[in-house]
Amino acid sequence: MKRKLALAVVLILVITACCAALSACAKIDAYFLETMRDDLRDKTEICGQTKAQTYVTNTGFTLPSTVKCLDENDKEYVANVSWTVVGGNGQVTIGDKTADGYPVTVPAQADSDVTYVLVATLVDAKNNPYQDADNQPYSVEFSCKVAAKGTGGNQGGNTGGNTGTTKTPLEQIKEASVSVPTAGTNYLLVMYQGKQAKTLYVTGEQKTGTETFLITTADKASAGIVTAESANGGFYLKVTKSGGSSQYLSLYNNTEKKKVNVKLVDDAASATVWTTNAAKILIGQFENKSYSLGTYNDYDTIGAVDDERYSAQYDTDEYVTRLIPAGTTIGGDSGNTGNTGGDSGNQGNQGGSTTGGELAATLTVSSEAELRSALTREGNTNVYKGNGIEISNGCDTDPLNPGLDQSGQAIAVWKEMRYYANSSFTIKYGSAMTKIVITFTNDKLTDAGQVTVSGATATLSGKQLILTFNSPVTEITVKTTKQIRATVVEVYC
DSSP states (O other): OOOOOOBOOOOEEOOSSOOSSGGGOSOOOHHHHHHHHHHHHHTBEETTEESOSSEEOSSOEEEOSEEEEEETTSOEEEEEEEEEEEEGGGOOEEOOOBTTBEEEEOOOOOSSOEEEEEEEEEEOTTSOBOBOTTSOBOEEEEEEEEOOTTSOOSSOSSBOSOOOSSOOHHHHHHHHOOSSOOTTOOEEEEEEETTTTEEEEEEEEEEOSSSOEEEEESOGGGOOEEEEEEETTEEEEEEEOTTSOEEEEEEEEETTTTEEEEEEESSGGGSOOEEEOTTOOEEEEETTEEEEEEEETTOOSBEEEEHHHHGGGBTTTEEEEEEEETTOOOOOOOOOOOOBOSOOOOOOOSSSOOOOOOEEEEEEOOSHHHHHHHEEEETTEEEEEETTEEEEEEOSSBTTBOOBOTTSOBOOOOSSEEEOTTEEEEEEEEEEEEEEEEEEOSSOOOOGGGEEETTEEEEEOSSEEEEEEEEEEEEEEEEESSOEEEEEEEEEO
């Protein structure tokens, strides 16, 4: 059965002056183009698969022809997306644009895999690619393949094929990595580049220009030796390149690019203090924000990665570094796990739906005073707290300082908890919840089908969204295709 590639991209933009559509604008700020490209990469689904290193598809699907975004007032802007296919032995074709997007035709399963890459590029109304400061297009690549006969196809059903007995390079890196390096011990700073399917090591050299990046190598013999020195709150890392000098790893503010980068410095006093997180990924602090070191797409140089923004994508879309002992051998790929074959049967419900429960807590935000009391702004996330309830959603707009509208007039401070169209928000409570009732004031949400929530049933009663859980939970994430301006959230247990 033909499936469609669904893409939901939400950008909340507060812009003093913008045109009616992105394609009609004379110039789009690089920040917004970068965000659109990142969201295109991060929120793409192909045949029901998300964030796969390689999408396994043996049926056709449809690619989006536009990327949409909304400003603070729910006004929609659109950028065009151009697609090309690389590889596929000429058997993968992209058809002419239809009302649904670009149809993709793939060949029938053969005796061997058919691999190909789909390249998406943001373009203007005349199909000219938008370019960054280095004259590079804003593009995203998706690696795909049609699996050979007998190895399965789309996700679902019984698992076919034999599972190899050797661990993958990423599994080997994770197993060998250390949380706290020991002084006097030699280490390697290593990353598994999933897009290239390569294990890459930091060399102790750097690429300089408008941005600075660490250079890597797939040749372990050319890797730099990393040693740790004790520091208050963590450790310094010194990299000695093969046959040469030593320098320290340091985060710094790239004022030209208006972002944080990583570079090598000559002394510990100028270096960053490093730690690791629970996954043993290297983490550094700069101006009260956390950064890992890694890359994305098919790049092999290493830069600073915003931990708050991208941590959920580590090891899938963001390839990050860890420390392993220098004597560790990272072997080849494991024997392949058989791809999952045909459609799965539906999973039986876990017991009956929970419809009852007692009202346990209420969070009300219907005035500026209540907003100020409940709101905490954490980076680009709005967090509302009260009576044990915590609600968070990613949002570029500060509700207390929403900026100017398109006519240059100041936008009023919000008087509700606002969740934008095609965005998601998470509700947490200390006890297991059986039901949540959200009261809202605007007229955008009109059908329960506009709400997606896993493990629960969504219903609408007037201007109340009711979420009834299949089994009690302490945390739930809700996605809506229409804006919700919530004034009351009630939790039942």
